[in-house]
Amino acid sequence: MSYTKWFDAHAKKHKVIIDKLEELDYTEEEIIDYFDFDNMVKEEPDFCPLYKDNKKCHDMDKLNCYMCACPNFRFDDNGLGIYNEFKILSKCDINNGEEFAGNGVIHQDCSSCSVPHHKSYILKNFSLVWTEMMKNCKSK
Known part of the structure; x- marks a missing residue:
């Protein structure tokens, strides 16, 4: 699946949950708390x-899935540039985490970074509209 297809599909899933919680009159903080991994x-x-195996994407005690991506992640399915003959498909805007290369492309590996999964970070960047928080991720 391309980054764009995942991004668009995820935005729709996020909106369905937000619409449901707003219908139940959840506050913003209650909405964020709802997105706690265990819940x-x-x-x-x-x-x-990963939920079907009760597996977290990041090794942390209090993982919050509200963002389920990072506003610092940048991607372009057509490439962000070339490095040593590898097409760069994604990168981190704050240079956190690692990269991995394979099949002629470079991807950002965010597994060692937990920045967007802390409640305090979410509160600072909060929007009920997931695409608004992630508006700088798509390069086009």
């Missing part, structure tokens, strides 16, 4: 493919 595994098992 999401129980309440929204289809939100993330």
